[in-house]
Structure formats: C-alpha cells, structure tokens
Amino acid sequence: MAIATINPTTGQTVQTFAPESEADIETALDRAVSAFAQLRGTSFAQRAGWMRRAADLLEADADRAADMITLEMGKPLAQARAEVLKCAGVMRFYAERAETFLAPEWLPDPTAVGAARAGTIYRPIGAVLAVMPWNYPFWQVIRFAAPALMAGNVGLLKHASNVPQCALYLHSVFSRGGFPDGAFQTLLIGSARVEGIIRDPRVRAVTLTGSEPAGRSVASIAADEVKKAVLELGGSDPFVVMPSADLDRAVQTAVSARTSNNGQACINAKRFIVHRDIYDAFAERFTQAMAALVVGDPTEEATQVGPLALESGRAEVAALVDDARAKGVTVRLGGVLPEGPGWFYPPTVLEDITPAMRIHQEEAFGPVATLTRVDSLDEAIAVANDVPFGLGSAAWTADPDEQQAFLDRIDAGTVAINGMTISYPELPFGGQKRSGFGRELAGAGIREFCNLKTVWMGE
Ligand code: NAP
Secondary structure, X not given: OOOEEEEOOOOEEEEEOOOOOHHHHHHHHHHHHHHHHHHOOOOHHHHHHHHHHHHHHHHHOHHHHHHHHHXXXXXXXXXXXXXXXXXXXXXXXXXXXXXXXXXOEEOOOXXXXXXXXXXXXXXXXXXXXXXXXXXXXXXXXXXXXXXXXXXXXXXXXXXXXXXXXXXXXXXHHHHHHOOOOXXXXXXXXXXXXXXXXXXXXXXXXXXXXXXXXXXXXXXXXXXXXXXXXXXXXXXXXXXXXXXXXXXXXXXXXXXXXXXXXXXXXXXXXXXXXXXXXXXXXXXXXXXXXXXXXXXXXXXXXXOOXXXXXXXXXXXXXXXXXXXXXXOOOEEEEOOOOOOOOOOOOOOEEEEOOOOOOHHHOOOOOOOEEEEEEEOOHHHHHHHHHOOOEEOOOEEEOOOHHHHHHXXXXXXXXXXXXXXXXXXXXXXXXXXXXXXXXXXXXXXXXXXXXXXXXXXXXXX
C-alpha cells in the first residue's frame, strides 16, 4: 500500500510520501538506543514536564490536528477534535500518575524471605515498536506513547500507510515537548518492513493495534524472537437489550455505539441482541434513528457519518452485506452502495442472520448493524459469546441479577451495563479470544512494557 494522504470524501490523492530507506531505519534504531540510554536516567518529574508541554502543544494545535485526521481518514470534524483533546488528557493523566503506578512494592516483613529489604520495582525495557491503525490515528498512538515514555521507554511508530501526516505530526509533538531526540520516532514504512524491525536486537517489544491477520503475523514473529507483544485487535461487540431496559436510552446509545467513527471502531457495538418482548419496538425505533443520521462531508458541522477511510474497507463491508443478502438476510435499511465520489456506505440494519452468513462471525467495519431476537438471558449470553472475538460488550437491563450474569459470563475485555464501551485513561482496555491480549491505559497499560524486577537485599 502506498504511503499517501488520499481524501476518502473525494477519493483524490492529496500527497504521497517516500518510504524510509534502509539507512534511515538504521539511523532511527541507533537513535532510539541512544535516546533510551538518556531517558532511563531521567526522573518522572523531568519526563512529566516534557509530557505536559507536549499536551499543551497538542491542545493548542487541536484544530489543525483535527483537520488532518478528517482529511486522511474521514472522521466527522467534531469527533476528530474530541479525539485530539482526549489525547492531551491521557498525556496529562500519565504525567500525573506514572510514578504512583510504577511505585516500588516492598514486603512489609522482609525477614520472611531472610532479607533486610525485598519487593518489586518497575524498570523500562527499551525501544518498543508500535504498529498502529488509521481509525483513531492520534488516540491509538498516544495511548501507547504516553505511558511508554513516562515509564522511560522509547517508541518507534509504524503508522497505517493512509495517515502519514498524522504520523509525522505525532513524531514532532513529542520532540517539541522536549523529549530527547529519538525518544519517539515515526518510520514511514510499509507493513512488509515490520518483520525486520521486530527481529532487530535493538527493539525489545512490539505492540500492534489492528486486524487479526496483522496481529497474528506480528505476534508470531515476536514469539520467534522471544519478545513481548501486546495485541489490540478487532471485535464484533454485542449490545444486549432485555425487557427491563430503558428503551429510549438504549436506542439512542445503540445508534452512537454502532456509528461513532463512521462505524469503524474496534469497540463499536456491531450485533444487537434483543429480547423478544421488546424486539419489535427496539428494531423499529433503532432503524428509524439509523435512517435519520446525516451522512455526508465530514467537514460539515451537521454530518454524523462520513465516508469509510479506505476504498478496500468499503468493498469489504459491501461484500459482507452482499453475502448476507445472497443467503436470505432481511435488509431493514441501507445496504446499497451510493453513487458519486468518496467511499461512503449508508447506515444499514440487517435481521434474520443465519450461521451460514459471513457477518454472523466476522467484524463489519462500517455502519452496519445486525439484529437478533432471543428468548432468554441464557440465549442472549450464548449469542453474545458466539464469535471468535472478545473485546467490548454492552448489556441493557434494570434487573440486578441479570446485570451480574452479564458481568460474570460475557466473554469480553469490557462489559458496560446500561451504557456503551468507551475507553478511559482511568480504566484498562483490551480484549480476549481473538481480540488480542495485554492491556492499555490505567496502571495495567503502563506496566505492560516494564520489567517487573524482584529485589532482595541482605544486610
Ligand atoms: P490493519 O490492516 O491490520 O492495519 C493496522 C496496522 O498494521 C497498519 O499500520 C498496517 O500497515 C499494519 N499491518 C497490516 N498488516 C500487517 C502485517 N502483516 N504485518 C505487520 N503490520 C501490518 O488494520 P486496519 O484496517 O488499519 O484497522 C482496522 C482493524 O483494527 C479492525 O479490525 C479494528 O477492529 C482493529 N482495531 C482494534 C483496536 C483495539 O484497540 N482492539 C483499535 C482500533 C482498531 P499498513 O497500513 O501499511 O498496511
């Protein structure tokens, strides 16, 4: 895939970028090693100062950064701006909290192990390669970079090939904030060059946010090199609605949960699993609300759903819907490719899904919702869990026993009751099953790329 800015609203190529040469990569890896030697010797307070300065710069640049996001991947401008500001928030969060998250833990009674002092300390591990997707081109990167740099690690970013302007901006913001040269570097490279970098001894670990095939490839190379990997992969999140739910709020939240980010979030709710007592009412109101969404130019204030980011991505969504249609799905709304420029796909609602349809098991990365009618709590949970993924989930019910059952039995990294899955700096984020392993954000996220060192000290 060429490294280029291609405006998904028009399909026009705006700018292409030459990939890094082998010599450039060599220089960047050496620079990362030098930067680590420097950064590991700095204090939390020093790094926090640089991080806060970078957050201030990002906030001051919010409009320009949001324009860049919308140009490169088509997110409605207001959502792009919110993404940038959320990034500044997580940078300040780790500036404030990193030292506490990584505080030593000493045994209260070290004599139990025959020591004068014993416990654990966290230390940085070195250069971490981050392979990142285009769908939240700032947030996905910053939620890795902020804790990594605060822990004293250094970052190498291989961003998605369709967001090079975002990638270069992210490189600049950390150096302008004051971090040493090489502490955070963008490498403009295609995915074929990731393997060599993971295998390079100067790189100590890798994190990938993206699709399952990319995750499998990166994790198997990392395993071959016995290097740590964190994977944040796809999801086909369930959104369960039970009879006691507040239907107005459930419908309203369901529409946002399916269509935010133009329907291209790993944690978008994708499968709506509804108890038969309220199925008809939910289906009708949800379909009406999906039909009322304003689809169009993402730079227009009123737009709620913009184009899909990639032409190939739109083709995949269309293929999933066409496959279901050929196998007898009922199309309540949408499902037809629009005429005209840009990679738009309409809000779409499908029902009567069968196991023979690809969409029954695969992730629909666009504004396409499926509706499934269930008879009971047990059936709702069984349908929710009947996919290879386990990222986010939501369940709507006022019944405390049902709430507990969802918390206990849904296979997911996150369960939201009477809400939708959202990532917050304060809460860990990640998945299970084929949605990946490891956690980002909160204390768990900053500890992923630290060496938990056991300390035993005699007299
Ligand atoms: P993708 O095609 O897997 O790309 C993600 C990144 O991986 C890009 O930088 C891409 O580079 C690179 N890549 C692709 N194939 C690779 C390979 N074989 N080896 C090494 N690197 C490779 O995913 P996407 O289409 O951009 O993003 C959508 C997917 O990401 C969805 O499945 C979504 O659910 C998932 N996602 C997950 C999370 C989460 O936190 N769990 C968050 C956001 C998105 P190129 O661009 O150069 O191909």
